[in-house]
Amino acid sequence: MHQHITIKDQQLFIEGCNALTLAKTYKTPLYVLSETTIREKFREIRTQFLERxxxxxxxxxxxxxxxxxxxxxxxxxxxxxxxxxxxxxxxxxxxxxxxxxxxxxxxxxxxxxxxxxxxxxxxxxxxxxxxxxxxxxxxxxxxxxxxxxxxxxxxxxxxxxxxxxxxxxxxxxxxxxxxxxxxxxxxxxxxxxxxxxxxxxxxxxxxxxxxxxxxxxxxxxxxxxxxxxxxxxxxxxxxxxxxxxxxxxxxxxxxxxxxxxxxxxxxxxxxxxxxxxxxxxxxxxxxxxxxxxGEAGTTLYTIGAVKEIKDLKTYVAVDGGMTDNIRPALYQAKYSALLANRPLEETAGEVTLCGKCCESGDLLVEHLPLPKAVAGDVVAVFSTGAYNYSMASHYNKHVIPAVVLVSGEKAYEIVERETYADLIKHDVVPPHLK
Ligand SMILES: Cc1ncc(COP(=O)(O)O)c(C=O)c1O
Missing domain, CATH: 3.20.20.10 (Alanine racemase)
Structure with a gap:
């Protein structure tokens, strides 16, 4: 989580933008990048390397x-x-x-x-x-x-x-x-x-x-x-x-x-x-x-199904997964996350945050401490700026999410969310199948 992520009035803000408003405006899953964080990283490289x-x-x-x-x-x-x-x-x-x-x-x-x-x-x-x-x-x-x-x-x-x-x-x-x-x-x-x-x-x-x-x-x-x-x-x-x-x-x-x-x-x-x-x-x-x-990115998801397996584990499923973040499935990368709509609520135990793809390995965060999650909650996964969007896929014909660049209180859509029509725009049907 970068330092421009804050909690105000029980809600999560990325720079000056309310995460829930971003999720509602641009739909989830949604990649959100903090421009201030990115510029700070460039500055760090300039002052500590290029100018030194x-x-x-x-x-x-x-x-x-x-x-x-x-x-x-x-x-x-x-x-x-x-x-x-x-x-x-x-x-x-x-x-x-x-x-x-x-x-x-x-x-x-x-x-x-x-x-x-x-x-x-x-x-x-x-x-x-x-x-x-x-x-x-x-x-x-x-x-x-x-x-x-x-x-x-x-x-x-x-x-x-x-x-x-x-x-x-x-x-x-x-x-x-x-x-x-x-x-x-x-x-x-x-x-x-x-x-x-x-x-x-x-x-x-x-x-x-x-x-x-x-x-x-x-x-x-x-x-x-x-x-x-x-x-x-x-x-x-x-x-x-x-x-x-x-x-x-x-x-x-x-x-x-x-x-x-x-x-x-x-x-x-x-x-x-x-x-x-x-x-x-x-x-x-x-x-x-x-x-x-990397740290400048946050992915917002909406929670859907919650599956409690008695004495074993609880799956909390989101509306994305390995198609927008392949890293946990590819090399067991670890992430941290919070509920954006109830960020300060006490945790109710550890859950497995999973995606909606047809793979058992489609897990985003294991052993994630979370308050009791219900359908409609918005979860924010942090530090997703690198090798997430650039590695995204269409598996299960999921659309690739939008990317929003936030700068202070302004949000700019820098990649539009794909549509279902985008998913088939290169399909060709040979004459004998028409
Ligand atoms: C040649 C080369 N340079 C730079 C990088 C960037 O690595 P990182 O994102 O870990 O800084 C990579 C990553 O694979 C690479 O292959």
């Missing part, structure tokens, strides 16, 4: 949450943006985001996606494997366009997070292996490619991390590689992108740190190493996604 350390850049990892209005907000804040698909790139392009500030990731970019990136002159492509390097070198040459590239490396570092969001381990599907026979020829090819400007390396150790050790360890590994590139090819690496992954508060058990806690450790490691080894200190980039938008 020279030659640094910060990119918003758009996979966490991406809409046209959000692209505008990122552009206004002056940040770079990481995209991982033609669709994310299209969203940025369509919102006139400056292409030189785009960093294009992805472990299996198609030729079409690479061509789109080259034609639109994106600022950086993070090459994930040697096949991609070959394809990109030829597309760039074909278009006679110089492209800045980095290599995503697999640093072989474990991070203390769920396996599905740990991405820096040696057996990860992401990135180029640091085995000599793989990485060294790839670097040589990149340096020699006439239309590729090889800037350096990128790693992302994982997500929802509270301890800077894995970032620092991966940084040290990348620095050793930078030194090898200098000694082997007399080539100066000018950029090191240390990814995102900075943890946020979902429940009271989370212990989030400031961004400076991570970035000071990363920057100090780089500064000291470069000075000691007479290396050019590379530009340092970070890529937070969840950190910027």
């Amino acid at each position: 350390h020279p030659n640094t850049i910060a990119a918003y990892a758009s996979k966490a949450f991406l809409t046209t209005a959000f692209v505008k907000l990122v552009a206004q804040e002056g940040f770079y943006m990481d995209v991982v698909s033609g669709g994310e790139l299209f969203t940025a392009l369509n919102a006139q985001f400056p292409m030189e500030r785009v960093i294009f990731h992805g472990n299996n970019k198609s030729k079409e996606e690479l061509e789109m990136a080259v034609v639109n002159k994106v600022g950086r492509i993070v090459v994930d494997n040697t096949t991609e390097l070959e394809i990109l070198a030829s597309i760039a040459e074909q278009h006679q366009t110089q492209m800045n590239i980095l290599f995503r490396i697999t640093p072989g570092v474990s991070s203390s997070t769920h396996d599905y969001i740990a991405t820096g381990k040696k057996d990860s599907k992401f990135g180029i292996s640091l085995d000599d026979f793989v990485i060294m020829p790839a670097i040589e090819d990149a340096i020699k490619a006439p239309f590729l400007n090889f800037l350096g390396f990128h790693f992302h150790v994982g997500s929802q991390i509270f301890d800077h050790n894995s970032h620092v360890m991966a940084t040290q590994i990348a620095l050793d590689l930078i030194k090898r590139v200098k000694t082997t090819y007399n080539y100066d690496i000018t950029e090191l992108n240390t990814g995102g992954g900075f943890g946020i508060k979902y429940t009271d058990t989370c212990t989030p740190q400031t961004i400076g806690y991570f970035t000071d450790a990363i920057v100090d490691t780089i500064d000291q190493y470069c000075e000691a080894n007479h290396l050019v200190r590379p530009r340092i980039c970070i890529e937070p996604g969840r950190f910027i938008v």
Whole structure:
């Protein structure tokens, strides 16, 4: 829960907006984002990283949450943006985001996606494997366009997070292996490619991390590689992108740190190493996604069925579920929640907050202390800003909810709620079935 969520007159407010009024106006489920919270996160990154350390850049990892209005907000804040698909790139392009500030990731970019990136002159492509390097070198040459590239490396570092969001381990599907026979020829090819400007390396150790050790360890590994590139090819690496992954508060058990806690450790490691080894200190980039938008989000649901199983458990079912928040089903993510219409009422015991999808695993919060809930109550689930809307699905032909951006007492619908007609708009019936 972010600090712009308050309780006034026994009702829940998100900034200056009454949660129940939002639920009534825009229907539930409803994603609500606090613009003030988001802007505070951007400011924290500016003051603790960008302004504290020279030659640094910060990119918003758009996979966490991406809409046209959000692209505008990122552009206004002056940040770079990481995209991982033609669709994310299209969203940025369509919102006139400056292409030189785009960093294009992805472990299996198609030729079409690479061509789109080259034609639109994106600022950086993070090459994930040697096949991609070959394809990109030829597309760039074909278009006679110089492209800045980095290599995503697999640093072989474990991070203390769920396996599905740990991405820096040696057996990860992401990135180029640091085995000599793989990485060294790839670097040589990149340096020699006439239309590729090889800037350096990128790693992302994982997500929802509270301890800077894995970032620092991966940084040290990348620095050793930078030194090898200098000694082997007399080539100066000018950029090191240390990814995102900075943890946020979902429940009271989370212990989030400031961004400076991570970035000071990363920057100090780089500064000291470069000075000691007479290396050019590379530009340092970070890529937070969840950190910027996660805590700012709240999802409002209306409660329907309540099923008490004597001496076992009570299910409280809401009008959404794994289709708007897949994270608990995907990797047992934990959330906290409150009744928005009776936030101060004493709890009547623990319930299992579940969705309405045809899966037993469609659970949003287990062991949730809640007052006695009845149909029509509105429940607010907190910290749903990241990887909820962006991971939403149409399973069971549920419509994807609206997204509202609140700013003080104003609420702006930035994504309209889908209609049933939207669900079938791409269906095609072949002639013999008409
Ligand atoms: C390459 C890369 N950068 C940044 C991020 C953002 O991670 P987070 O939202 O945890 O900050 C991710 C997440 O998967 C990623 O894969």
